[in-house]
Amino acid sequence: MITAHLPAGYIVGRAMPVAPWVMAAALAGSVLPDFDLIWFYFIDDRAFHHHRYWVHAPGFWLIVAAASLPLMRWRLPRHMPAAWAFFAALLVHLILDSLAGSIMWLWPFDDTLYALVQVPATRSHWVLSFLTHWTFAAELAIWAVAITFFLRQRRLA
Numbered sequence: 001m002i003t004a005h006l007p008a009g010y011i012v013g014r015a016m017p018v019a020p021w022v023m024a025a026a027l028a029g030s031v032l033p034d035f036d037l038i039w040f041y042f043i044d045d046r047a048f049h050h051h052r053y054w055v056h057a058p059g060f061w062l063i064v065a066a067a068s069l070p071l072m073r074w075r076l077p078r079h080m081p082a083a084w085a086f087f088a089a090l091l092v093h094l095i096l097d098s099l100a101g102s103i104m105w106l107w108p109f110d111d112t113l114y115a116l117v118q119v120p121a122t123r124s125h126w127v128l129s130f131l132t133h134w135t136f137a138a139e140l141a142i143w144a145v146a147i148t149f150f151l152r153q154r155r156l157a
Contacts, residue, residue, distance in 0.1 A: 001096040002130055004139040005030045007146030008096060009089040014149050016085045025082035029089035033097070049113070051097065057107040058094050061087065096142075100135040 001008075009030020013023035033055045040050040054060045065087050072083050097103050102113030123129045130136060 001093075001099065001101065001139055002127065002136075004096060004142040005034065005093050007143050008092050010146045011142070011149060012089040012092055013085055014153070016088070017081050019078075019081040021079065021082035022085045025086040026089040029086035030093050032090060033093050049102070051102050051113060052104065052111070056094065056097065057104050058091070059104075059107045059109075061090055061094075096138075099138060100130065100133065 006027060009027045010023070012030065013026030016022045016026065034050075036050045036053040036055045039053065040046060050056065069080075069083060069087075073080055094103050098105070098115055100115060100117045100119045102115040104111050105114050106112065117133075117135055119129055119133045119135065121129050123132060
């Protein structure tokens with residue numbers, strides 16, 4: 001996915017119970033894994049695919065969730081809906097990246113990258129290859145759903 005992570009996070013936030021910070025947490029979780037692009041471009045000089053960083057490893061987030069959710073339930077129970085929204089949106093990010101990207105679903109046991117579809121390099125730049133591949137229709141559909149939810153909410157307000 002190139003453009004649909006934030007609108008997917010918006011959809012997750014709208015699907016969660018209305019509570020303080022839920023939408024903000026869902027939006028943050030939906031884009032957090034791609035903050036590794038800062039390291040990828042400016043520090044690592046694109047040495048290897050950014051989906052190999054720990055922020056794109058579902059096993060890492062499983063460990064973080066297993067440690068943080070019980071603590072949050074104990075110390076900040078009123079923020080649990082936001083925590084669930086954050087981790088749900090993060091999981092959606094990883095699932096979306098698995099469509100035409102690659103994710104290490106079996107990490108830490110195996111660091112193989114898994115993808116449902118490989119996008120061939122058919123254009124001069126990888127972005128153009130993604131934009132012209134049939135899987136980009138999934139991104140457009142996510143945008144359409146998010147925009148529909150947004151407009152519907154504005155009309156009701």
